[in-house]
Amino acid sequence: MDTRDVVFIALFAAIVAALAVFPPITLPVVGVPVTAQSLGVMLAGGVLGAARGGLALVLFLALVALGLPLLAGGRGGFGVFLGPSGGFLVGWIAAAFAIGFLTELFWNRLNYIVAFAICVAGGVVLLYAIGVPWIAAVAKIPVGMALTGSLPFIPGDIVKALVAAGVIVTVKRSYPIITPRARAQKQT
Amino acid sequence: MLTDLYVFADSPVHRARPVVKIAALVVLCTSLFVCEGWTAVTVAGVLVFTGFALAGLGPRHAIVSVRPALWILAAIFAVQLYMTDVVFAGFIVARFVVLILAAALVTLTTRTSEFVDGILSALRFAPAWVPKAQIALAVSLFLRFVPLVRTALDDVREAQRARGLDRNIKAILVPLVVRILKTADEVSQAIYARSFD
Numbered sequence: 001m002d003t004r005d006v007v008f009i010a011l012f013a014a015i016v017a018a019l020a021v022f023p024p025i026t027l028p029v030v031g032v033p034v035t036a037q038s039l040g041v042m043l044a045g046g047v048l049g050a051a052r053g054g055l056a057l058v059l060f061l062a063l064v065a066l067g068l069p070l071l072a073g074g075r076g077g078f079g080v081f082l083g084p085s086g087g088f089l090v091g092w093i094a095a096a097f098a099i100g101f102l103t104e105l106f107w108n109r110l111n112y113i114v115a116f117a118i119c120v121a122g123g124v125v126l127l128y129a130i131g132v133p134w135i136a137a138v139a140k141i142p143v144g145m146a147l148t149g150s151l152p153f154i155p156g157d158i159v160k161a162l163v164a165a166g167v168i169v170t171v172k173r174s175y176p177i178i179t180p181r182a183r184a185q186k187q188t
Numbered sequence: 189m190l191t192d193l194y195v196f197a198d199s200p201v202h203r204a205r206p207v208v209k210i211a212a213l214v215v216l217c218t219s220l221f222v223c224e225g226w227t228a229v230t231v232a233g234v235l236v237f238t239g240f241a242l243a244g245l246g247p248r249h250a251i252v253s254v255r256p257a258l259w260i261l262a263a264i265f266a267v268q269l270y271m272t273d274v275v276f277a278g279f280i281v282a283r284f285v286v287l288i289l290a291a292a293l294v295t296l297t298t299r300t301s302e303f304v305d306g307i308l309s310a311l312r313f314a315p316a317w318v319p320k321a322q323i324a325l326a327v328s329l330f331l332r333f334v335p336l337v338r339t340a341l342d343d344v345r346e347a348q349r350a351r352g353l354d355r356n357i358k359a360i361l362v363p364l365v366v367r368i369l370k371t372a373d374e375v376s377q378a379i380y381a382r383s384f385d
Contacts, residue, residue, distance in 0.1 A: 003384060004376040006322045010329035011337070011372040015365065017330075018337040022357075036357070047365060059326055066303040067192045067295040070334070075256050077193055077295030078213060082287040083257040084264060139264040140280055141271070149263055167361045175366045 013060040016040035035072035045099030046168035054097035087134020098122035107180035119161035192300040201243040253292035
């Protein structure tokens with residue numbers, strides 16, 4: 001982890017923060033706003049890779065916890081982690097790391113379809129696997145019911161995965177940052 | 189400019205050290221989950237209410253803090269009402285409200301800079317494997333670059349609007365990401381050139 005990596009982490013955390021200005025669409029009934037910010041989570045993993053992508057989200061969420069209103073809709077502070085949907089925020093770190101790991105793994109074969117599958121695996125499947133049981137635990141409702149309540153968000157997240165995959169593949173062609181996992185292991 | 193959620197005032201709550209406030213928040217949250225029941229929630233609610241009164245924060249601040257979670261809390265209340273009874277459903281929702289308000293109390297009475305300074309000074313006592321200089325660099329770069337990325341985002345949106353692409357989110361994100369990655373490379377070259385390591 002040299003200085004260049006630290007700068008990438010800080011600037012990508014800043015991108016995630018800046019994406020909050022895209023106006024959120026709040027779905028009626030369930031209330032978690034659909035924002036461009038989770039798109040930033042997919043991009044952090046897919047552009048920077050596992051370690052740097054995960055750490056960018058750690059940095060971003062740490063400063064949100066310290067009271068900067070950087071989440072969509074100007075939310076911030078410790079309260080957002082203590083609310084029912086806090087698990088989805090914590091899950092962003094795991095999602096960015098997983099997307100980054102898979103992107104490094106499939107780097108040489110990365111095309112739109114593969115990138116989309118990776119974004120869905122990390123940004124939808126893994127994220128909901130963390131967020132849904134979290135809601136169930138803190139609100140004391142069955143997991144199945146928490147999942148039903150979260151279902152309306154999945155279409156929005158699939159659309160975000162479609163967009164993120166396009167961005168990741170285009171950025172790979174124009175300004176690649178990731179070193180593929182296989183080659184990196186040979187070098188060490 | 190980056191603004192935090194701090195509400196300016198002078199009170200015992202504002203003057204308390206950030207470490208003390210965070211410790212109090214952690215203790216409160218843990219005890220709310222350990223001793224369940226209306227008694228704990230009522231005691232914690234009274235404590236939080238006293239804190240709000242001491243800090244001179246009004247009901248407006250409380251409403252703004254709870255509002256984003258309102259819909260999901262209503263949904264949870266409905267599910268609990270259907271499965272158990274009104275007392276338990278009320279308890280679950282009341283616990284969330286108290287937790288969110290307690291956290292808001294800490295956030296609204298502490299400047300982010302106080303937290304950052306506190307963390308960076310606490311890093312002096314951290315074990316050697318913690319990359320202190322790099323954490324400090326990452327935090328200060330982040331605070332400096334959030335406004336810059338916002339400006340870059342506006343620039344890209346303007347440019348794509350001229351091409352009729354301002355509704356195409358991919359056409360906005362690709363130039364933004366590439367531009368920021370280039371900036372990051374330039375910044376790290378500048379840091380190397382000044383022998384930061």
